[in-house]
Amino acid sequence: MASLTDTAIRQALKRVELNGKQENLADGEGRGTGRLVLVLKLMPTRVTADWMAQQWRDGKRTKKKIGSYPSTSLAKARELFKRDFADVIQRGRSIKIAGDTRPGTVADLFEGYVAALKAAGKPSWRETEKGLNKIAETLGRNRPAREIEPDEIVELIRPIYERGARSMADHIRSYLRAAYGWGMKSEHDYRHSSPRRFRIPFNPATGIPTEPKVQGTRWLDEDEFFQLYRWLECPDTPVHPSYPRAVQLIMLTGQRVEEIARLHVDQWDAAEKIIDWSKTKNLQPHAVPVPSIAAELIESIKPNEFGWYFPSAKYPSKPVSHGTLYSFVWRQRDRGVIPYATNRDLRRTFKTLAGKAGVSKEIRDRIQNHALQDVSSKNYDRWNYMPEKRAGMKIWDTFVRALLASRRLEKSRVTGAAGSVRADAHATWRIGSQETARGE
Numbered sequence: 001m002a003s004l005t006d007t008a009i010r011q012a013l014k015r016v017e018l019n020g021k022q023e024n025l026a027d028g029e030g031r032g033t034g035r036l037v038l039v040l041k042l043m044p045t046r047v048t049a050d051w052m053a054q055q056w057r058d059g060k061r062t063k064k065k066i067g068s069y070p071s072t073s074l075a076k077a078r079e080l081f082k083r084d085f086a087d088v089i090q091r092g093r094s095i096k097i098a099g100d101t102r103p104g105t106v107a108d109l110f111e112g113y114v115a116a117l118k119a120a121g122k123p124s125w126r127e128t129e130k131g132l133n134k135i136a137e138t139l140g141r142n143r144p145a146r147e148i149e150p151d152e153i154v155e156l157i158r159p160i161y162e163r164g165a166r167s168m169a170d171h172i173r174s175y176l177r178a179a180y181g182w183g184m185k186s187e188h189d190y191r192h193s194s195p196r197r198f199r200i201p202f203n204p205a206t207g208i209p210t211e212p213k214v215q216g217t218r219w220l221d222e223d224e225f226f227q228l229y230r231w232l233e234c235p236d237t238p239v240h241p242s243y244p245r246a247v248q249l250i251m252l253t254g255q256r257v258e259e260i261a262r263l264h265v266d267q268w269d270a271a272e273k274i275i276d277w278s279k280t281k282n283l284q285p286h287a288v289p290v291p292s293i294a295a296e297l298i299e300s301i302k303p304n305e306f307g308w309y310f311p312s313a314k315y316p317s318k319p320v321s322h323g324t325l326y327s328f329v330w331r332q333r334d335r336g337v338i339p340y341a342t343n344r345d346l347r348r349t350f351k352t353l354a355g356k357a358g359v360s361k362e363i364r365d366r367i368q369n370h371a372l373q374d375v376s377s378k379n380y381d382r383w384n385y386m387p388e389k390r391a392g393m394k395i396w397d398t399f400v401r402a403l404l405a406s407r408r409l410e411k412s413r414v415t416g417a418a419g420s421v422r423a424d425a426h427a428t429w430r431i432g433s434q435e436t437a438r439g440e
Helices: 006-019 072-089 106-120 125-139 151-160 168-184 222-233 241-255 258-262 292-300 323-333 341-359 361-367 373-382 386-438
Strands: 023-028 032-041 047-057 060-069 275-278 286-289
Touching: 006 023, 006 341, 006 386, 023 072, 032 060, 032 072, 047 072, 047 258, 106 125, 106 168, 125 151, 151 323, 168 258, 222 241, 222 386, 241 292, 241 323, 241 341, 258 323, 258 341, 286 386, 292 386, 323 341, 323 361, 341 361, 341 373, 341 386, 361 386
Parallel strands: none
Antiparallel strands: 023 032, 032 047, 047 060, 275 286
């Protein structure tokens, strides 16, 4: 059979419209193996024309749709058939498992990886997307992902490292390694369909060494805890009101920064004084009863119109990012008005001071939603430990209130004593002045 032409297709469309009979237009020879076919059918409102890859295998005919005419032109249909199906048919493989054979680009890889993070409910997808978008501009969005070499990644990271941004350099290496790792697995993952076949021979970021991790040990003692909490109550500089309150709540509950930052009215049960997250960093639901001092703080905050307790200063429809809260603490720390601490140090402080208060480590771990690795906890124990967590938070509440009250009393005594000294000095100065005026 001769090759198809656009004229032949238009004539066939008219015939089907008039007589209502289905027609199959084959493009060239190849019945013994397979070929490109245009299937024309009369539907209630129009005539449909679908491009099909047709294969004869073991005496049976199989079809797979390629596109529709005229949105997929004759030339384009031939290109797709040759690219994605001709080789499969020649090798005797089934066209049912054939797909787009083009190697995915850098943009395809990064977009697919971010989509996988979103589908898995990973809160890190936003930062990952932002980082990978910048990387794609440098590497070349439209380059096949399989062409990227380790040397290119090294030269991408080196300037960032040399300007002192070591953490950022390591994050970029981590993003790339994770994206390429996903790309290598995605085309063999039967549970999900990948939009592209990347054909990545190796992960170019695997051999790049990581930045040594510094294990944090810093925690605030009781004096430092009071100093920070007192400053957050009465900042000495204009700040967005939601930021110090968010940090206070982290101090009072020991929860993760990103989870407190995204606190929404739907997560706060005022009657039970419980914050309930459906999904957290370790992908597990988590509900924590808060101490009464924290409940009072939450109740004093009026959520904005979008339901966020701690909205972003620039975008009220979104919660403040945990990165912004980190920066907020760093700026005050660099000014010297608060103790040296990071937001993670505050979580460590809760763990340490709550232990000093008398809360057992097991309950502290459960309050802070730390992963429990023993077989019993992972596979068998389904008790929610809510009564035990409430008891632990009650102990912590008593400890914190006593800590703040005692330090405030000491502060007032020092201030009062200093005031008395100043008053005595002023009285002495007045008496001396009067005596001088009388010439005594």
